[in-house]
Amino acid sequence: MLIVAKPWDKRLLLAKAQLKKKMWIASGHEDHVLLEEALQLYSRCHLLTGSIEAGINSATLLLLSGKKKEAYKRADDTARHCRLLIMENETHELGYYAATIAEVNLLRGRIEAAESWYKTALSKNNRVPDGVLDNMNLLLDHLVLEPDMAVRIREAVGA
Numbered sequence: 094m095l096i097v098a099k100p101w102d103k104r105l106l107l108a109k110a111q112l113k114k115k116m117w118i119a120s121g122h123e124d125h126v127l128l129e130e131a132l133q134l135y136s137r138c139h140l141l142t143g144s145i146e147a148g149i150n151s152a153t154l155l156l157l158s159g160k161k162k163e164a165y166k167r168a169d170d171t172a173r174h175c176r177l178l179i180m181e182n183e184t185h186e187l188g189y190y191a192a193t194i195a196e197v198n199l200l201r202g203r204i205e206a207a208e209s210w211y212k213t214a215l216s217k218n219n220r221v222p223d224g225v226l227d228n229m230n231l232l233l234d235h236l237v238l239e240p241d242m243a244v245r246i247r248e249a250v251g252a
Contacts, residue, residue: 103142110134110150111224118231122157132158145171145178145189146224149196153228156200157235165201172197188217192225195249199232204242211249221250 113131117124135151138144148171155164175190195210211229214221221229229250233243 103138103144103147106134106138106141107144107146110138110147114150114154128154128158139167143174145174145193148174149193149228152197152200153232157231168197168200188214189222189225191217192221196225196228196232199229199236199246202236204238204246208245208249211246215250226250226252 110131113127113134117127117131120127122128132151132154135147135154138147139151148167152164152168152171155161155167172194175193179187179190191210192214195207195214198204198207198210211221214225229246229252233246
């Protein structure tokens with residue numbers, strides 16, 4: 094009901110999208126309705142608010158839905174937004190922006206770049222946020238990687 098009352102509220106949209114995403118993961122990735130609902134909520138939040146979190150999550154879910162071209166575009170737009178914020182010297186969020194750029198590189202299959210950005214993120218905050226780790230693990234579970242590459246990525250974030 095809150096989403097209907099405040100359809101532009103970033104916190105509400107993100108909370109509902111995260112819930113749907115977690116429910117989809119808990120279903121063993123079987124309930125495609127939950128995946129689609131999470132994707133729609135993240136996409137709407139990104140469109141309405143420009144949220145970086147919504148951008149990277151919608152890109153991840155687009156990729157997992159088989160919409161590779163759309164996923165890459167959303168991911169690249171999100172990385173560009175993060176780079177602009179880094180250049181504006183938003184120091185309190187540098188680690189988060191670096192972690193998001195790492196996710197974009199991982200999503201695009203650029204493993205060495207992802208590893209480097211994750212290390213940068215870790216050096217800025219001494220830990221990577223749980224949401225970033227969840228997305229990283231989701232991508233690592235679905236991308237076809239050499240086993241040692243997945244280990245390197247996990248080591249880059251101290252996991």
